[in-house]
Amino acid sequence: AQRVTQPEKLLSVFKGAPVELKCNYSYSGSPELFWYVQYSRQRLQLLLRHISRESIKGFTADLNKGETSFHLKKPFAQEEDSAMYYCALSNTGKLIFGQGTTLQVKP
Amino acid sequence: DAGVTQSPTHLIKTRGQHVTLRCSPISGHKSVSWYQQVLGQGPQFIFQYYEKEERGRGNFPDRFSARQFPNYSSELNVNALLLGDSALYLCASSHGGTGGYSYEQYFGPGTRLTVT
Numbered sequence: 001a002q003r004v005t006q007p008e009k010l011l012s013v014f015k016g017a018p019v020e021l022k023c024n025y026s027y028s029g030s031p032e033l034f035w036y037v038q039y040s041r042q043r044l045q046l047l048l049r050h051i052s053r054e055s056i057k058g059f060t061a062d063l064n065k066g067e068t069s070f071h072l073k074k075p076f077a078q079e080e081d082s083a084m085y086y087c088a089l090s091n092t093g094k095l096i097f098g099q100g101t102t103l104q105v106k107p
Numbered sequence: 108d109a110g111v112t113q114s115p116t117h118l119i120k121t122r123g124q125h126v127t128l129r130c131s132p133i134s135g136h137k138s139v140s141w142y143q144q145v146l147g148q149g150p151q152f153i154f155q156y157y158e159k160e161e162r163g164r165g166n167f168p169d170r171f172s173a174r175q176f177p178n179y180s181s182e183l184n185v186n187a188l189l190l191g192d193s194a195l196y197l198c199a200s201s202h203g204g205t206g207g208y209s210y211e212q213y214f215g216p217g218t219r220l221t222v223t
Contacts, residue, residue: 004149006149043110043111043214043215043216043217044150044197044214045213045214046211046212046213049211086149086150088149092162092163093138093140093155093157093162093163093201093203093210094140094152094155094163094165095140095142095150095152095199095212096152097142097149097150097151098149099147099148099149100148100149
């Protein structure tokens, strides 16, 4: 079955600390993976996708097919990074989301 | 462009009633997808339409139906509402392209449905 797992519901770090939001997936085939972010009172928006290999707002994510993971990382967290983060897998156009991780960056 | 728009923003319905939710995609986008987001969970895929044809259907009962119009806007209909249908319903649009696969999806603000 195709599934996305985000094991942490809440991740709380201090400003300037490194951040790693975990995401594991199960998918038979070549997955296309995304990270979406939802800031307070804003709509869900794409943060990054693995095929573009970009760094957006200082965040990066590497697809590890051996470990079936797509963890989101940022070396130095900022208070404005506080938001809900969803890992998602694309299966012929439909998105399969994880349950989401709330990132709380404390001053 | 205002982005993806959805109406209404909120609504309250009683068990057994019917509801219609509406979505207007970004201009030029031909694909619309619907997702249900229950509190505390990630969005769950309900339907995808591309060029007015159903391209995918999630694991939802037949009480859920949708359609896409010639102007690419879309409606989601839910019949015989249950308490468990209370959720945020999200619409997302994308270019679609060939087969409507794996293009970036842009989400609307959602419609908050409460069933009492």
